[in-house]
Amino acid sequence: MRSMEDELFPSTPGKVKIERAHTINRQLHRCFASTSTMFLWALFLIALTASYLSFQSFVDSSSRYLNASWGGMQWEKQIRESSAASRPGGMSVLVTGAAGFVGTHVSLALRRRGDGVVGLDNFNNYYDPSLKKARQAMLQSRGVFVVEGDINDTRLLARLFALVPFTHVMHLAAQAGVRYAIENPASYVHSNIAGLVTLLEVCKSADPQPAVVWASSSSVYGLNEKVPFSELDRTDRPASLYAATKKAGEEITHTYNHIYGLSTTGLRFFTVYGPWGRPDMAYFSFTRNILQGKPITVYRGKDRADLARDFTYIDDIVKGCVASLDTAEKSTGSGGRKRGPAQYRIYNLGNTSPVTVPALVNILERHLKVKAKKKVVEMPGNGDVPFTHANISLAQAELGYKPTTNLEIGLKKFVKWYLSYYGYKPRSGGLAA
Numbered sequence: 001m002r003s004m005e006d007e008l009f010p011s012t013p014g015k016v017k018i019e020r021a022h023t024i025n026r027q028l029h030r031c032f033a034s035t036s037t038m039f040l041w042a043l044f045l046i047a048l049t050a051s052y053l054s055f056q057s058f059v060d061s062s063s064r065y066l067n068a069s070w071g072g073m074q075w076e077k078q079i080r081e082s083s084a085a086s087r088p089g090g091m092s093v094l095v096t097g098a099a100g101f102v103g104t105h106v107s108l109a110l111r112r113r114g115d116g117v118v119g120l121d122n123f124n125n126y127y128d129p130s131l132k133k134a135r136q137a138m139l140q141s142r143g144v145f146v147v148e149g150d151i152n153d154t155r156l157l158a159r160l161f162a163l164v165p166f167t168h169v170m171h172l173a174a175q176a177g178v179r180y181a182i183e184n185p186a187s188y189v190h191s192n193i194a195g196l197v198t199l200l201e202v203c204k205s206a207d208p209q210p211a212v213v214w215a216s217s218s219s220v221y222g223l224n225e226k227v228p229f230s231e232l233d234r235t236d237r238p239a240s241l242y243a244a245t246k247k248a249g250e251e252i253t254h255t256y257n258h259i260y261g262l263s264t265t266g267l268r269f270f271t272v273y274g275p276w277g278r279p280d281m282a283y284f285s286f287t288r289n290i291l292q293g294k295p296i297t298v299y300r301g302k303d304r305a306d307l308a309r310d311f312t313y314i315d316d317i318v319k320g321c322v323a324s325l326d327t328a329e330k331s332t333g334s335g336g337r338k339r340g341p342a343q344y345r346i347y348n349l350g351n352t353s354p355v356t357v358p359a360l361v362n363i364l365e366r367h368l369k370v371k372a373k374k375k376v377v378e379m380p381g382n383g384d385v386p387f388t389h390a391n392i393s394l395a396q397a398e399l400g401y402k403p404t405t406n407l408e409i410g411l412k413k414f415v416k417w418y419l420s421y422y423g424y425k426p427r428s429g430g431l432a433a
């Protein structure tokens, strides 16, 4: 049977045989000796681990630096060149979401008239990133450099502002799409809330502070039934998480305007369409399916009522964006401190003439010369609203905004672009890929 002493001084490991009481001091001595050896070993191991970890972090940071999609002398040179205006008094604009649909068109328009433009885009795969890359290539060929990065990356944003004293930020990066919010709610919070705050934090600390113009959405009107939708109508009953994040954006920008003197303008876009558009939107996916002979699903509202949208052509939206930049007053803060009240604006940018979804399909069928296989179903309760209709008198009065392209003409231009971009050739009796 093992005694208590045996328990306290086990024979293994180290084979330290207990020699009872008279040897206890020797044992203790040996014990301390082995403890100090262990201590030395422990120290050695800690030092080894520490040097391994610091070597790893050195390797990590160097490879991050080497593999990073941003950074380096060539990268900085491209940014400086791209941000330089070529007309006297031209703006220097950071366009977020520049490889997106609206971002591409706005960047081109600014560059065309001689403003400096630097784009930023994370090229996520919400829809086919090759379309975003094609837009980027087009921008590059016209002198607009698009940085690959995320608006949540504070270091990147700070670096961009350290390189360029941007006069304006055109913030168009966002998680778009009304119904996708059911599938991936976190992506809306990531881009439309967290990303917005990260960007505004950098803007408010910049010296000089830029004026910010950004994309809100017609969806903020949610369950509003008063038509046409005016900026003074209620926007506290969103029907989708997308709408809720855009509404939150309006409140968040107000906070930065109030505390830090950031000049901000929110633009409520109404279902924007056109060449180089978004493949997730109805007019685009309907076109794809019609051409491929696949069925399209047309949603219908309560009591079999057709859904309707105030579809707005991209060129009209671009004019509204550019006019907003041109009329934006300077921010009043500096280095994070407000010096006085700053401009805060919200505008509807719509077309003021809603068209039903079946009418949209008819126009596409005519332009494509192909009949659609329609499946009409009850609108699923996933965030859609039955109709949108913009009152644009405020934008008209203050921005000179006046849409000029109706859906018939706008879709004709879209279809022309679509057929050429995806390589369809006219053939007798139809089209061929």
Ligand SMILES: O=C(O)[C@H]1O[C@H](OP(=O)(O)OP(=O)(O)OC[C@H]2O[C@@H](n3ccc(=O)[nH]c3=O)[C@H](O)[C@@H]2O)[C@H](O)[C@@H](O)[C@H]1O
Pocket: 176, 177, 178, 216, 217, 218, 219, 269, 270, 271, 272, 280, 281, 282, 283, 297, 298, 299, 300, 307, 308, 309, 357, 384
């Ligand atoms: O103004 C906005 O702020 C938003 O506009 C856009 O949203 P929406 O107006 O919902 O456009 P879009 O999806 O093209 O559906 C159009 C119509 O087709 C119907 N629809 C849609 C899909 C389908 O398969 N069938 C169908 O009937 C559908 O029920 C709807 O009635 C942007 O995507 C959004 O990012 C945001 O910017």
